Amino acid sequence: xxxxxxxxxxxxxxxxxxxxxxxxxxxxxxxxxxxxxxxxxxxxxxxxxxxxxxxxxxxxxxxxxxxxxxxxxxxxxxxxxxxxxxxxxxxxxxxxxxxxxxxxxxxxxxxxxxxxxxxxxxxxxxxxxxxxxxxxxxxxxxxxxxxxxxxxxxxxxxxxxxxxxxxxxxxxxxxxxxxxxxxxxxxxxxxxxxxxxxxxxxxxxxxxxxxxxxxxxxxxxxxxxxxxxxxxxxxxxxxxxxxxxxxxxxxxxxxxxxxxxxxxxxxxxxxxxxxxxxxxxxxxxxx
Amino acid sequence: xxxxxxxxxxxxxxxxxxxxxxxxxxxxxxxxxxxxxxxxxxxxxxxxxxxxxxxxxxxxxxxxxxxxxxxxxxxxxxxxxxxxxxxxxxxxxxxxxxxxxxxxxxxxxxxxxxxxxxxxxxxxxxxxxxxxxxxxxxxxxxxxxxxxxxxxxxxxxxxxxxxxxxxxxxxxxxxxxxxxxxxxxxxxxxxxxxxxxxxxxxxxxxxxxxxxxxxxxxxxxxxxxxxxxxxxxxxxxxxxxxxxxxxxxxxxxxxxxxxxxxxxxxxxxxxxxxxxxxxxxxxxxxx
Numbered sequence: 001x002x003x004x005x006x007x008x009x010x011x012x013x014x015x016x017x018x019x020x021x022x023x024x025x026x027x028x029x030x031x032x033x034x035x036x037x038x039x040x041x042x043x044x045x046x047x048x049x050x051x052x053x054x055x056x057x058x059x060x061x062x063x064x065x066x067x068x069x070x071x072x073x074x075x076x077x078x079x080x081x082x083x084x085x086x087x088x089x090x091x092x093x094x095x096x097x098x099x100x101x102x103x104x105x106x107x108x109x110x111x112x113x114x115x116x117x118x119x120x121x122x123x124x125x126x127x128x129x130x131x132x133x134x135x136x137x138x139x140x141x142x143x144x145x146x147x148x149x150x151x152x153x154x155x156x157x158x159x160x161x162x163x164x165x166x167x168x169x170x171x172x173x174x175x176x177x178x179x180x181x182x183x184x185x186x187x188x189x190x191x192x193x194x195x196x197x198x199x200x201x202x203x204x205x206x207x208x209x210x211x212x213x214x215x216x217x218x219x220x221x222x223x224x225x226x227x228x229x230x231x232x233x234x235x236x237x238x239x240x241x242x243x244x245x246x247x248x249x250x251x252x253x254x255x256x257x258x259x260x261x262x263x264x265x266x267x268x269x270x271x272x273x274x275x276x277x278x279x280x281x282x283x284x285x286x287x
Numbered sequence: 288x289x290x291x292x293x294x295x296x297x298x299x300x301x302x303x304x305x306x307x308x309x310x311x312x313x314x315x316x317x318x319x320x321x322x323x324x325x326x327x328x329x330x331x332x333x334x335x336x337x338x339x340x341x342x343x344x345x346x347x348x349x350x351x352x353x354x355x356x357x358x359x360x361x362x363x364x365x366x367x368x369x370x371x372x373x374x375x376x377x378x379x380x381x382x383x384x385x386x387x388x389x390x391x392x393x394x395x396x397x398x399x400x401x402x403x404x405x406x407x408x409x410x411x412x413x414x415x416x417x418x419x420x421x422x423x424x425x426x427x428x429x430x431x432x433x434x435x436x437x438x439x440x441x442x443x444x445x446x447x448x449x450x451x452x453x454x455x456x457x458x459x460x461x462x463x464x465x466x467x468x469x470x471x472x473x474x475x476x477x478x479x480x481x482x483x484x485x486x487x488x489x490x491x492x493x494x495x496x497x498x499x500x501x502x503x504x505x506x507x508x509x510x511x512x513x514x515x516x517x518x519x520x521x522x523x524x525x526x527x528x529x530x531x532x533x534x535x536x537x538x539x540x541x542x543x544x545x546x547x548x549x550x551x552x553x554x555x556x557x558x559x560x561x562x563x564x565x566x567x568x569x570x571x572x573x574x
Contacts, residue, residue, distance in 0.1 A: 151312025
Protein backbone atom coordinates (compact mmCIF):
# COMPACT_ATOMS: atom_id res chain seq x y z
CA UNK A 1 0.00 0.00 0.00
CA UNK A 2 1.42 3.39 -0.87
CA UNK A 3 1.91 6.15 1.64
CA UNK A 4 -1.33 7.97 2.40
CA UNK A 5 -1.89 11.29 0.66
CA UNK A 6 -3.14 14.05 2.90
CA UNK A 7 -6.64 15.01 1.82
CA UNK A 8 -6.31 18.60 2.96
CA UNK A 9 -6.79 20.56 -0.24
CA UNK A 10 -9.36 23.34 -0.12
CA UNK A 11 -12.08 23.19 -2.79
CA UNK A 12 -11.06 24.99 -5.98
CA UNK A 13 -12.83 28.25 -6.64
CA UNK A 14 -14.03 29.61 -9.94
CA UNK A 15 -11.13 31.40 -11.54
CA UNK A 16 -12.66 33.95 -13.90
CA UNK A 17 -9.41 35.70 -14.72
CA UNK A 18 -7.14 32.98 -16.10
CA UNK A 19 -7.49 30.60 -19.03
CA UNK A 20 -8.76 27.17 -18.02
CA UNK A 21 -6.99 24.00 -19.14
CA UNK A 22 -10.36 22.27 -19.64
CA UNK A 23 -11.85 25.03 -21.78
CA UNK A 24 -8.63 25.45 -23.80
CA UNK A 25 -8.80 21.72 -24.59
CA UNK A 26 -12.46 22.15 -25.56
CA UNK A 27 -11.41 24.88 -27.99
CA UNK A 28 -8.68 22.69 -29.52
CA UNK A 29 -11.35 20.04 -30.07
CA UNK A 30 -13.67 22.53 -31.78
CA UNK A 31 -16.10 22.89 -28.86
CA UNK A 32 -18.10 25.97 -27.87
CA UNK A 33 -17.77 25.83 -24.08
CA UNK A 34 -14.84 28.19 -23.94
CA UNK A 35 -14.34 31.89 -23.29
CA UNK A 36 -12.37 34.59 -25.07
CA UNK A 37 -9.65 34.33 -22.41
CA UNK A 38 -9.22 30.62 -23.29
CA UNK A 39 -9.41 31.20 -27.05
CA UNK A 40 -6.83 33.96 -26.82
CA UNK A 41 -4.41 31.62 -25.06
CA UNK A 42 -5.21 28.67 -27.34
CA UNK A 43 -4.73 30.79 -30.45
CA UNK A 44 -1.30 31.84 -29.20
CA UNK A 45 -0.40 28.23 -28.41
CA UNK A 46 -1.62 27.06 -31.84
CA UNK A 47 0.34 29.82 -33.50
CA UNK A 48 3.50 28.69 -31.70
CA UNK A 49 2.76 25.00 -32.27
CA UNK A 50 0.10 24.34 -34.93
CA UNK A 51 0.20 20.58 -34.30
CA UNK A 52 -1.33 21.11 -30.87
CA UNK A 53 -4.86 20.87 -32.26
CA UNK A 54 -4.45 17.51 -34.05
CA UNK A 55 -2.54 16.28 -31.00
CA UNK A 56 -5.53 17.12 -28.79
CA UNK A 57 -7.91 15.46 -31.24
CA UNK A 58 -5.74 12.32 -31.41
CA UNK A 59 -5.79 12.19 -27.63
CA UNK A 60 -9.58 12.44 -27.60
CA UNK A 61 -9.77 9.63 -30.16
CA UNK A 62 -7.62 7.51 -27.83
CA UNK A 63 -10.21 8.08 -25.09
CA UNK A 64 -12.98 6.93 -27.42
CA UNK A 65 -11.04 3.84 -28.49
CA UNK A 66 -10.08 2.95 -24.92
CA UNK A 67 -13.72 3.18 -23.79
CA UNK A 68 -14.90 1.01 -26.67
CA UNK A 69 -12.12 -1.51 -26.05
CA UNK A 70 -12.93 -1.68 -22.34
CA UNK A 71 -16.64 -2.10 -23.09
CA UNK A 72 -15.59 -5.00 -25.32
CA UNK A 73 -13.74 -6.49 -22.36
CA UNK A 74 -16.92 -6.34 -20.30
CA UNK A 75 -16.19 -3.23 -18.22
CA UNK A 76 -19.32 -1.27 -17.40
CA UNK A 77 -18.10 1.15 -14.71
CA UNK A 78 -16.06 4.21 -15.63
CA UNK A 79 -14.61 6.94 -13.46
CA UNK A 80 -13.30 9.73 -15.66
CA UNK A 81 -10.88 11.95 -13.73
CA UNK A 82 -10.27 15.48 -14.97
CA UNK A 83 -13.11 15.00 -17.42
CA UNK A 84 -13.35 18.68 -18.39
CA UNK A 85 -16.25 20.15 -20.34
CA UNK A 86 -18.45 17.66 -22.17
CA UNK A 87 -19.16 19.36 -25.46
CA UNK A 88 -17.12 17.25 -27.87
CA UNK A 89 -18.14 13.67 -27.24
CA UNK A 90 -17.59 12.01 -23.94
CA UNK A 91 -17.10 8.71 -22.19
CA UNK A 92 -20.77 8.00 -21.54
CA UNK A 93 -21.81 8.75 -25.12
CA UNK A 94 -19.14 6.39 -26.46
CA UNK A 95 -20.09 3.68 -23.96
CA UNK A 96 -23.81 4.08 -24.68
CA UNK A 97 -23.17 4.00 -28.42
CA UNK A 98 -21.34 0.70 -27.92
CA UNK A 99 -24.15 -0.79 -25.84
CA UNK A 100 -27.06 1.33 -24.71
CA UNK A 101 -28.10 1.34 -21.09
CA UNK A 102 -25.43 -0.77 -19.43
CA UNK A 103 -22.51 1.49 -18.55
CA UNK A 104 -22.25 3.83 -15.59
CA UNK A 105 -19.96 6.83 -15.72
CA UNK A 106 -18.89 9.20 -12.96
CA UNK A 107 -17.17 12.30 -14.27
CA UNK A 108 -14.85 14.10 -11.88
CA UNK A 109 -13.32 17.52 -12.18
CA UNK A 110 -12.24 20.20 -9.72
CA UNK A 111 -13.24 23.09 -11.99
CA UNK A 112 -16.77 24.13 -10.99
CA UNK A 113 -17.78 25.50 -14.41
CA UNK A 114 -16.78 22.27 -16.17
CA UNK A 115 -18.66 20.20 -13.59
CA UNK A 116 -21.74 22.41 -13.91
CA UNK A 117 -21.78 21.93 -17.68
CA UNK A 118 -21.44 18.17 -17.30
CA UNK A 119 -24.22 18.04 -14.69
CA UNK A 120 -26.57 20.11 -16.85
CA UNK A 121 -25.85 18.00 -19.94
CA UNK A 122 -26.54 14.79 -18.04
CA UNK A 123 -29.71 16.23 -16.50
CA UNK A 124 -30.95 17.18 -19.96
CA UNK A 125 -30.20 13.70 -21.26
CA UNK A 126 -32.18 12.41 -18.28
CA UNK A 127 -30.12 9.27 -17.82
CA UNK A 128 -29.42 8.62 -14.18
CA UNK A 129 -26.67 6.10 -14.86
CA UNK A 130 -24.14 8.89 -15.21
CA UNK A 131 -23.20 11.83 -13.05
CA UNK A 132 -20.57 14.52 -12.59
CA UNK A 133 -19.02 15.49 -9.29
CA UNK A 134 -16.71 18.21 -8.13
CA UNK A 135 -13.68 16.70 -6.42
CA UNK A 136 -9.93 17.16 -6.14
CA UNK A 137 -7.84 14.52 -7.88
CA UNK A 138 -5.03 15.18 -5.40
CA UNK A 139 -7.13 13.79 -2.56
CA UNK A 140 -7.64 10.21 -3.77
CA UNK A 141 -9.40 8.73 -0.75
CA UNK A 142 -11.79 11.62 -0.34
CA UNK A 143 -12.45 11.61 -4.08
CA UNK A 144 -13.07 7.86 -4.08
CA UNK A 145 -15.52 8.25 -1.18
CA UNK A 146 -17.35 10.89 -3.19
CA UNK A 147 -17.46 8.60 -6.21
CA UNK A 148 -18.90 5.76 -4.13
CA UNK A 149 -21.35 8.16 -2.48
CA UNK A 150 -23.08 8.53 -5.83
CA UNK A 151 -24.16 4.89 -5.57
CA UNK A 152 -23.43 4.41 -9.27
CA UNK A 153 -20.16 2.53 -8.86
CA UNK A 154 -20.03 -0.91 -7.27
CA UNK A 155 -16.65 -1.09 -5.46
CA UNK A 156 -16.66 -4.89 -5.70
CA UNK A 157 -16.76 -4.93 -9.49
CA UNK A 158 -14.04 -3.85 -11.94
CA UNK A 159 -13.82 -0.14 -12.62
CA UNK A 160 -12.10 1.62 -15.50
CA UNK A 161 -10.29 4.64 -14.11
CA UNK A 162 -9.55 7.12 -16.88
CA UNK A 163 -6.76 9.65 -16.43
CA UNK A 164 -6.69 11.06 -19.93
CA UNK A 165 -4.40 14.04 -20.45
CA UNK A 166 -4.61 14.76 -16.74
CA UNK A 167 -1.26 13.91 -15.22
CA UNK A 168 0.79 16.20 -17.44
CA UNK A 169 -0.96 19.02 -15.65
CA UNK A 170 1.08 19.25 -12.46
CA UNK A 171 -0.80 17.98 -9.42
CA UNK A 172 0.94 20.10 -6.82
CA UNK A 173 0.86 19.71 -3.07
CA UNK A 174 0.99 22.63 -0.65
CA UNK A 175 4.74 22.92 -1.19
CA UNK A 176 4.38 23.12 -4.94
CA UNK A 177 5.75 19.62 -5.56
CA UNK A 178 4.13 17.50 -8.26
CA UNK A 179 2.51 14.49 -6.58
CA UNK A 180 1.03 12.98 -9.76
CA UNK A 181 2.88 9.67 -9.42
CA UNK A 182 1.97 9.33 -5.73
CA UNK A 183 -1.72 9.91 -6.27
CA UNK A 184 -1.84 7.43 -9.17
CA UNK A 185 -0.31 4.83 -6.85
CA UNK A 186 -3.07 5.59 -4.38
CA UNK A 187 -5.77 5.16 -7.05
CA UNK A 188 -4.19 1.85 -8.11
CA UNK A 189 -4.59 0.64 -4.52
CA UNK A 190 -8.19 1.82 -4.32
CA UNK A 191 -9.31 -0.02 -7.46
CA UNK A 192 -10.68 -3.55 -7.05
CA UNK A 193 -8.89 -6.45 -8.71
CA UNK A 194 -9.67 -6.80 -12.42
CA UNK A 195 -9.99 -3.03 -12.81
CA UNK A 196 -8.34 -1.00 -15.53
CA UNK A 197 -6.34 2.20 -15.58
CA UNK A 198 -6.12 4.26 -18.78
CA UNK A 199 -3.54 7.02 -18.96
CA UNK A 200 -2.47 9.38 -21.71
CA UNK A 201 0.39 11.77 -21.09
CA UNK A 202 2.49 14.27 -23.05
CA UNK A 203 6.16 13.44 -23.45
CA UNK A 204 9.11 15.28 -24.94
CA UNK A 205 11.11 12.08 -25.22
CA UNK A 206 11.37 10.33 -28.58
CA UNK A 207 9.75 13.18 -30.48
CA UNK A 208 11.42 14.96 -33.42
CA UNK A 209 13.86 17.65 -32.25
CA UNK A 210 11.90 20.50 -33.78
CA UNK A 211 8.77 19.35 -31.98
CA UNK A 212 10.70 19.02 -28.73
CA UNK A 213 11.62 22.69 -29.02
CA UNK A 214 7.97 23.61 -29.63
CA UNK A 215 6.91 21.58 -26.60
CA UNK A 216 9.36 23.54 -24.45
CA UNK A 217 7.86 26.78 -25.75
CA UNK A 218 4.29 25.62 -25.11
CA UNK A 219 5.24 24.43 -21.62
CA UNK A 220 6.50 27.91 -20.81
CA UNK A 221 3.21 29.38 -22.01
CA UNK A 222 1.12 27.01 -19.88
CA UNK A 223 3.38 27.46 -16.85
CA UNK A 224 3.03 31.23 -17.06
CA UNK A 225 -0.66 31.57 -17.92
CA UNK A 226 -2.77 28.63 -16.83
CA UNK A 227 -1.53 25.64 -14.85
CA UNK A 228 2.07 24.38 -14.78
CA UNK A 229 2.58 21.24 -16.84
CA UNK A 230 5.10 18.42 -16.74
CA UNK A 231 6.31 16.28 -19.65
CA UNK A 232 7.30 12.78 -18.52
CA UNK A 233 9.58 10.26 -20.20
CA UNK A 234 8.38 6.89 -21.55
CA UNK A 235 9.79 5.19 -18.46
CA UNK A 236 8.14 7.63 -16.06
CA UNK A 237 4.77 7.20 -17.74
CA UNK A 238 5.14 3.39 -17.76
CA UNK A 239 5.93 3.55 -14.02
CA UNK A 240 2.55 5.22 -13.40
CA UNK A 241 0.96 1.82 -14.09
CA UNK A 242 2.90 0.10 -11.26
CA UNK A 243 2.30 -3.64 -11.37
CA UNK A 244 -0.71 -3.38 -13.66
CA UNK A 245 -0.44 -5.55 -16.79
CA UNK A 246 -0.48 -3.35 -19.88
CA UNK A 247 -2.90 -4.44 -22.58
CA UNK A 248 -1.46 -4.82 -26.05
CA UNK A 249 0.14 -2.85 -27.61
CA UNK A 250 1.55 -1.50 -24.33
CA UNK A 251 2.55 2.13 -23.89
CA UNK A 252 2.51 3.68 -27.32
CA UNK A 253 1.71 6.87 -29.24
CA UNK A 254 -2.01 7.69 -29.19
CA UNK A 255 -2.65 6.97 -32.92
CA UNK A 256 -1.07 3.52 -32.52
CA UNK A 257 -3.29 2.34 -29.69
CA UNK A 258 -5.89 0.03 -31.23
CA UNK A 259 -6.61 2.16 -34.31
CA UNK A 260 -9.18 -0.45 -35.36
CA UNK A 261 -11.40 0.73 -32.48
CA UNK A 262 -11.83 4.23 -33.90
CA UNK A 263 -15.37 3.46 -35.05
CA UNK A 264 -17.33 4.85 -37.94
CA UNK A 265 -18.72 7.92 -36.18
CA UNK A 266 -15.29 9.47 -35.63
CA UNK A 267 -12.91 10.49 -38.38
CA UNK A 268 -9.51 8.95 -37.85
CA UNK A 269 -6.50 11.20 -37.51
CA UNK A 270 -3.09 10.17 -38.71
CA UNK A 271 0.37 11.67 -38.39
CA UNK A 272 3.13 11.03 -40.94
CA UNK A 273 5.22 10.10 -37.91
CA UNK A 274 3.22 8.84 -34.87
CA UNK A 275 5.73 10.41 -32.48
CA UNK A 276 4.43 13.80 -33.62
CA UNK A 277 1.31 13.01 -31.57
CA UNK A 278 3.62 13.59 -28.50
CA UNK A 279 1.24 11.73 -26.23
CA UNK A 280 1.88 8.24 -24.90
CA UNK A 281 -1.15 6.16 -24.04
CA UNK A 282 -1.82 2.80 -22.47
CA UNK A 283 -4.40 0.80 -20.57
CA UNK A 284 -3.34 -1.42 -17.68
CA UNK A 285 -5.22 -4.16 -15.83
CA UNK A 286 -4.98 -4.68 -12.08
CA UNK A 287 -4.05 -8.30 -11.36
CA UNK B 288 -20.81 33.28 4.94
CA UNK B 289 -24.32 34.62 4.14
CA UNK B 290 -27.13 33.07 6.17
CA UNK B 291 -28.64 31.29 3.15
CA UNK B 292 -25.29 29.61 2.53
CA UNK B 293 -25.13 28.50 6.18
CA UNK B 294 -28.62 27.08 5.94
CA UNK B 295 -27.80 25.31 2.69
CA UNK B 296 -24.80 23.67 4.31
CA UNK B 297 -26.86 22.74 7.36
CA UNK B 298 -29.55 21.18 5.17
CA UNK B 299 -26.85 19.34 3.21
CA UNK B 300 -25.39 17.88 6.40
CA UNK B 301 -28.77 16.84 7.82
CA UNK B 302 -29.85 15.13 4.60
CA UNK B 303 -26.55 13.34 4.13
CA UNK B 304 -26.62 12.15 7.74
CA UNK B 305 -30.19 10.88 7.35
CA UNK B 306 -29.36 9.13 4.08
CA UNK B 307 -26.18 7.44 5.27
CA UNK B 308 -27.95 6.50 8.51
CA UNK B 309 -30.77 4.84 6.55
CA UNK B 310 -28.39 3.49 5.07
CA UNK B 311 -28.95 4.38 1.44
CA UNK B 312 -26.80 5.49 -1.49
CA UNK B 313 -27.60 8.65 -3.45
CA UNK B 314 -28.67 6.43 -6.32
CA UNK B 315 -31.09 4.44 -4.14
CA UNK B 316 -32.54 7.64 -2.73
CA UNK B 317 -32.85 8.95 -6.27
CA UNK B 318 -34.82 5.91 -7.39
CA UNK B 319 -37.15 6.02 -4.40
CA UNK B 320 -37.85 9.75 -4.50
CA UNK B 321 -37.73 10.41 -8.25
CA UNK B 322 -35.14 13.13 -7.68
CA UNK B 323 -32.10 12.87 -9.91
CA UNK B 324 -28.93 11.52 -8.34
CA UNK B 325 -27.07 14.63 -9.49
CA UNK B 326 -29.59 16.81 -7.66
CA UNK B 327 -29.11 14.80 -4.48
CA UNK B 328 -25.35 15.14 -4.94
CA UNK B 329 -25.70 18.91 -5.34
CA UNK B 330 -27.99 19.21 -2.31
CA UNK B 331 -25.48 17.26 -0.21
CA UNK B 332 -22.71 19.48 -1.58
CA UNK B 333 -24.78 22.51 -0.50
CA UNK B 334 -24.99 23.75 -4.07
CA UNK B 335 -28.74 23.20 -4.48
CA UNK B 336 -31.85 23.14 -2.37
CA UNK B 337 -35.10 21.21 -2.41
CA UNK B 338 -38.70 22.30 -2.68
CA UNK B 339 -40.97 21.50 0.26
CA UNK B 340 -42.55 18.62 -1.71
CA UNK B 341 -39.15 17.20 -2.46
CA UNK B 342 -37.91 17.45 1.12
CA UNK B 343 -41.10 15.71 2.29
CA UNK B 344 -40.39 12.87 -0.15
CA UNK B 345 -36.87 12.57 1.24
CA UNK B 346 -38.22 12.57 4.79
CA UNK B 347 -40.73 9.81 3.93
CA UNK B 348 -38.27 7.61 2.07
CA UNK B 349 -35.56 7.91 4.73
CA UNK B 350 -38.07 7.59 7.63
CA UNK B 351 -36.56 10.67 9.26
CA UNK B 352 -37.56 11.03 12.91
CA UNK B 353 -39.98 13.92 13.63
CA UNK B 354 -37.59 16.41 15.25
CA UNK B 355 -35.06 16.16 12.44
CA UNK B 356 -37.86 16.22 9.85
CA UNK B 357 -39.17 19.49 11.33
CA UNK B 358 -35.66 20.92 11.18
CA UNK B 359 -35.30 19.88 7.52
CA UNK B 360 -38.64 21.48 6.63
CA UNK B 361 -37.74 24.63 8.52
CA UNK B 362 -34.42 24.96 6.68
CA UNK B 363 -36.14 24.30 3.34
CA UNK B 364 -38.80 26.92 4.04
CA UNK B 365 -36.19 29.43 5.09
CA UNK B 366 -34.14 28.84 1.96
CA UNK B 367 -37.25 29.08 -0.22
CA UNK B 368 -37.91 32.55 1.19
CA UNK B 369 -34.38 33.58 0.42
CA UNK B 370 -32.44 32.63 -2.65
CA UNK B 371 -33.94 30.04 -4.98
CA UNK B 372 -36.52 30.91 -7.58
CA UNK B 373 -38.75 28.35 -9.30
CA UNK B 374 -36.26 25.67 -8.32
CA UNK B 375 -33.71 26.80 -10.87
CA UNK B 376 -33.45 30.56 -11.00
CA UNK B 377 -31.49 32.14 -8.21
CA UNK B 378 -30.25 35.59 -7.42
CA UNK B 379 -33.33 36.96 -9.15
CA UNK B 380 -34.85 39.98 -7.42
CA UNK B 381 -38.56 39.54 -6.77
CA UNK B 382 -39.54 42.42 -9.07
CA UNK B 383 -37.86 40.72 -12.05
CA UNK B 384 -39.48 37.31 -11.60
CA UNK B 385 -42.69 38.10 -13.47
CA UNK B 386 -40.67 39.41 -16.39
CA UNK B 387 -38.50 36.29 -16.44
CA UNK B 388 -41.57 34.06 -16.31
CA UNK B 389 -43.03 36.01 -19.24
CA UNK B 390 -39.78 35.70 -21.15
CA UNK B 391 -40.32 31.94 -21.39
CA UNK B 392 -43.66 32.29 -23.22
CA UNK B 393 -43.49 35.71 -24.92
CA UNK B 394 -44.23 35.95 -28.62
CA UNK B 395 -42.34 39.19 -28.95
CA UNK B 396 -39.87 41.16 -26.85
CA UNK B 397 -38.62 44.62 -27.75
CA UNK B 398 -36.10 45.88 -25.25
CA UNK B 399 -33.87 48.83 -24.61
CA UNK B 400 -30.79 48.69 -22.42
CA UNK B 401 -28.53 51.59 -21.70
CA UNK B 402 -26.73 50.55 -18.54
CA UNK B 403 -26.30 46.81 -18.57
CA UNK B 404 -26.73 43.84 -20.83
CA UNK B 405 -29.96 41.84 -20.43
CA UNK B 406 -29.67 38.22 -19.25
CA UNK B 407 -30.25 36.47 -22.60
CA UNK B 408 -27.49 38.59 -24.17
CA UNK B 409 -24.89 37.86 -21.50
CA UNK B 410 -22.00 35.53 -22.29
CA UNK B 411 -21.21 32.92 -19.66
CA UNK B 412 -18.03 34.70 -18.60
CA UNK B 413 -19.82 38.06 -18.36
CA UNK B 414 -22.68 36.52 -16.36
CA UNK B 415 -20.34 34.85 -13.85
CA UNK B 416 -18.32 38.06 -13.49
CA UNK B 417 -21.49 39.98 -12.85
CA UNK B 418 -22.58 37.66 -10.07
CA UNK B 419 -19.08 37.27 -8.60
CA UNK B 420 -19.61 33.53 -8.74
CA UNK B 421 -18.49 31.24 -6.00
CA UNK B 422 -18.41 27.48 -6.65
CA UNK B 423 -21.71 26.96 -4.82
CA UNK B 424 -23.63 29.19 -7.23
CA UNK B 425 -22.09 28.18 -10.53
CA UNK B 426 -24.41 25.35 -11.60
CA UNK B 427 -27.68 27.20 -10.85
CA UNK B 428 -26.36 30.32 -12.58
CA UNK B 429 -25.30 28.41 -15.69
CA UNK B 430 -28.58 26.49 -15.71
CA UNK B 431 -30.55 29.71 -15.45
CA UNK B 432 -28.57 31.31 -18.26
CA UNK B 433 -29.18 28.31 -20.47
CA UNK B 434 -32.88 28.44 -19.60
CA UNK B 435 -33.08 32.10 -20.64
CA UNK B 436 -31.12 31.52 -23.86
CA UNK B 437 -33.71 28.92 -24.89
CA UNK B 438 -35.87 31.94 -25.75
CA UNK B 439 -34.01 32.29 -29.05
CA UNK B 440 -34.81 28.74 -30.15
CA UNK B 441 -38.50 28.69 -29.17
CA UNK B 442 -40.57 27.90 -32.28
CA UNK B 443 -43.34 30.34 -31.35
CA UNK B 444 -41.04 33.33 -30.82
CA UNK B 445 -41.86 35.91 -33.48
CA UNK B 446 -39.33 38.56 -32.62
CA UNK B 447 -36.69 39.47 -30.06
CA UNK B 448 -35.07 42.82 -30.77
CA UNK B 449 -32.81 44.68 -28.40
CA UNK B 450 -31.52 48.20 -28.79
CA UNK B 451 -28.33 48.33 -26.79
CA UNK B 452 -26.43 51.48 -25.92
CA UNK B 453 -22.72 51.40 -26.71
CA UNK B 454 -22.13 52.71 -23.18
CA UNK B 455 -23.15 49.34 -21.72
CA UNK B 456 -20.14 47.71 -23.37
CA UNK B 457 -17.69 50.39 -22.24
CA UNK B 458 -19.08 50.16 -18.73
CA UNK B 459 -18.57 46.38 -18.76
CA UNK B 460 -15.02 46.82 -20.11
CA UNK B 461 -14.10 48.99 -17.16
CA UNK B 462 -16.02 46.92 -14.61
CA UNK B 463 -15.11 43.38 -15.67
CA UNK B 464 -11.93 43.76 -17.70
CA UNK B 465 -10.73 43.28 -21.25
CA UNK B 466 -11.08 39.51 -21.67
CA UNK B 467 -14.61 39.50 -20.28
CA UNK B 468 -15.83 42.13 -22.70
CA UNK B 469 -14.08 40.39 -25.60
CA UNK B 470 -16.00 37.25 -24.69
CA UNK B 471 -19.20 39.28 -24.51
CA UNK B 472 -18.65 40.80 -27.94
CA UNK B 473 -17.92 37.36 -29.39
CA UNK B 474 -21.20 36.15 -27.92
CA UNK B 475 -23.18 39.12 -29.29
CA UNK B 476 -21.69 38.44 -32.72
CA UNK B 477 -22.67 34.78 -32.39
CA UNK B 478 -26.25 35.84 -31.77
CA UNK B 479 -26.37 38.58 -34.39
CA UNK B 480 -24.09 37.55 -37.23
CA UNK B 481 -25.15 34.56 -39.34
CA UNK B 482 -21.53 34.13 -40.52
CA UNK B 483 -20.09 34.04 -36.99
CA UNK B 484 -18.00 31.29 -35.40
CA UNK B 485 -20.84 29.27 -33.90
CA UNK B 486 -23.62 30.32 -36.27
CA UNK B 487 -26.27 30.71 -33.60
CA UNK B 488 -27.85 33.76 -35.25
CA UNK B 489 -31.55 33.55 -35.99
CA UNK B 490 -33.42 35.96 -38.26
CA UNK B 491 -36.11 36.40 -35.59
CA UNK B 492 -33.72 37.95 -33.10
CA UNK B 493 -31.57 41.01 -33.56
CA UNK B 494 -29.34 43.37 -31.64
CA UNK B 495 -29.06 47.01 -32.63
CA UNK B 496 -26.27 49.09 -31.19
CA UNK B 497 -26.95 52.72 -30.39
CA UNK B 498 -23.55 54.45 -30.71
CA UNK B 499 -22.61 57.20 -28.30
CA UNK B 500 -22.14 59.48 -31.32
CA UNK B 501 -25.88 59.30 -31.96
CA UNK B 502 -26.09 62.39 -29.80
CA UNK B 503 -29.27 61.55 -27.94
CA UNK B 504 -29.13 63.48 -24.68
CA UNK B 505 -32.27 62.20 -23.02
CA UNK B 506 -32.42 58.43 -22.87
CA UNK B 507 -35.24 56.56 -21.16
CA UNK B 508 -34.56 54.03 -18.37
CA UNK B 509 -34.10 50.41 -19.45
CA UNK B 510 -37.42 48.84 -20.45
CA UNK B 511 -38.85 45.83 -22.26
CA UNK B 512 -42.14 45.48 -24.11
CA UNK B 513 -43.47 41.95 -23.88
CA UNK B 514 -46.23 40.54 -26.09
CA UNK B 515 -47.81 37.44 -24.55
CA UNK B 516 -49.71 34.69 -26.37
CA UNK B 517 -53.51 34.31 -26.53
CA UNK B 518 -55.50 36.98 -24.75
CA UNK B 519 -52.86 37.60 -22.11
CA UNK B 520 -52.03 40.98 -23.66
CA UNK B 521 -48.82 42.94 -23.42
CA UNK B 522 -46.92 44.81 -20.76
CA UNK B 523 -43.93 47.07 -20.33
CA UNK B 524 -41.36 46.18 -17.69
CA UNK B 525 -39.33 49.15 -16.53
CA UNK B 526 -36.39 48.71 -14.19
CA UNK B 527 -35.65 51.54 -11.80
CA UNK B 528 -33.44 52.22 -8.84
CA UNK B 529 -35.87 50.78 -6.29
CA UNK B 530 -37.06 47.77 -8.28
CA UNK B 531 -39.19 47.15 -11.31
CA UNK B 532 -42.50 48.55 -12.56
CA UNK B 533 -45.03 46.76 -14.76
CA UNK B 534 -47.22 48.98 -16.99
CA UNK B 535 -50.11 47.14 -18.60
CA UNK B 536 -52.47 49.76 -20.01
CA UNK B 537 -52.77 50.00 -23.79
CA UNK B 538 -51.62 53.63 -23.60
CA UNK B 539 -48.47 52.71 -21.67
CA UNK B 540 -47.62 49.90 -24.09
CA UNK B 541 -48.23 52.21 -27.08
CA UNK B 542 -46.07 54.99 -25.60
CA UNK B 543 -43.26 52.56 -24.85
CA UNK B 544 -43.50 51.06 -28.34
CA UNK B 545 -43.15 54.54 -29.87
CA UNK B 546 -40.14 55.24 -27.62
CA UNK B 547 -38.57 51.93 -28.64
CA UNK B 548 -39.21 52.64 -32.33
CA UNK B 549 -37.54 56.01 -31.90
CA UNK B 550 -34.44 54.36 -30.37
CA UNK B 551 -34.51 51.62 -33.01
CA UNK B 552 -34.61 54.17 -35.83
CA UNK B 553 -31.51 55.88 -34.48
CA UNK B 554 -29.67 52.63 -33.77
CA UNK B 555 -27.59 50.66 -36.26
CA UNK B 556 -29.12 47.87 -38.28
CA UNK B 557 -27.94 44.29 -37.84
CA UNK B 558 -25.03 44.37 -40.29
CA UNK B 559 -23.77 47.78 -39.17
CA UNK B 560 -24.08 46.66 -35.55
CA UNK B 561 -21.91 43.65 -36.33
CA UNK B 562 -19.32 45.80 -38.11
CA UNK B 563 -19.34 48.18 -35.14
CA UNK B 564 -18.84 45.28 -32.71
CA UNK B 565 -15.93 43.90 -34.74
CA UNK B 566 -14.31 47.33 -34.73
CA UNK B 567 -14.97 47.83 -31.01
CA UNK B 568 -13.45 44.41 -30.32
CA UNK B 569 -10.27 45.45 -32.13
CA UNK B 570 -10.12 48.63 -30.03
CA UNK B 571 -10.53 46.65 -26.80
CA UNK B 572 -7.91 44.11 -27.91
CA UNK B 573 -5.38 46.85 -28.37
CA UNK B 574 -6.44 48.37 -25.04
